[in-house]
Amino acid sequence: MNVDVFNRGLSRLLEYILIFFMAMMVFSVVWQVFTRFILNDPSVFTDELSRYLLIWIGILGGTYTFSVKRHLALELLVTRLNARNQHVLNIVINCLVFLFSAVALVYGGWNFMMSTLHHNQMSPGLAIAGNHLPIGYVYAVAPLSGVIICYYAFIDVTKSIYEILCVKTAS
Numbered sequence: 001m002n003v004d005v006f007n008r009g010l011s012r013l014l015e016y017i018l019i020f021f022m023a024m025m026v027f028s029v030v031w032q033v034f035t036r037f038i039l040n041d042p043s044v045f046t047d048e049l050s051r052y053l054l055i056w057i058g059i060l061g062g063t064y065t066f067s068v069k070r071h072l073a074l075e076l077l078v079t080r081l082n083a084r085n086q087h088v089l090n091i092v093i094n095c096l097v098f099l100f101s102a103v104a105l106v107y108g109g110w111n112f113m114m115s116t117l118h119h120n121q122m123s124p125g126l127a128i129a130g131n132h133l134p135i136g137y138v139y140a141v142a143p144l145s146g147v148i149i150c151y152y153a154f155i156d157v158t159k160s161i162y163e164i165l166c167v168k169t170a171s
Contacts, residue, residue, distance in 0.1 A: 003155065007067070010148070014064040018057060025053040048126040052133075056141045063145040066097070067152050087160040094160070098153035101146045109142025 032046035065071045078086055117136030126133045 007152070007155065011064065011067045014060060014067060014148075018060055018064060021053050021057050021060070025050050025057065028053065045126045048123055052123075052126070052138045055138060059141045059145045063148050066149050084164055087164050090160045091157050094153040094156045098150050098157070101149040101153065105142050105146025106150065109139065109146055113137075113139040113143060 028046045028050040032043055032050070035046070036042040062071070078089060081089060113136045115136075116139060117134055121135040122132035123135055123138070124132070
């Protein structure tokens with residue numbers, strides 16, 4: 001399988017998950033408003049559900065924007081560099097992104113998730129099939145997103161190295 005095909009598929013999967021989570025959050029907030037103001041009996045779980053979905057949408061949304069290269073970037077320096085130096089700068093930036101994602105999101109997120117699961121912290125208002133949702137599952141988005149961002153950063157570094165080597169051998 002071609003890496004680009006896999007990358008597009010992974011980005012598309014992230015896109016569909018984000019669309020689903022956004023629809024769920026909109027439905028949750030509308031239901032909360034309806035039950036609070038029309039029925040005068042506010043729903044208990046919708047406030048927490050929308051909060052948890054917002055966490056997942058925010059972090060996965062950042063992962064998606066990184067995967068499609070729509071993330072915030074300052075292009076002032078890049079436009080002044082030649083093609084080879086643009087690739088070198090891309091390698092440096094993606095290595096920093098990889099390092100941050102590996103340390104903060106994967107390592108830190110995993111430890112935080114496992115800590116909350118170990119201490120058996122439960123969501124007070126959100127229960128699934130009668131069991132309260134462990135908060136650690138809400139925080140699972142951090143290491144998951146970190147792994148995906150690390151993957152895309154690695155792919156970008158590999159492509160830039162390949163471009164540098166191809167330009168160097170073609171000269």
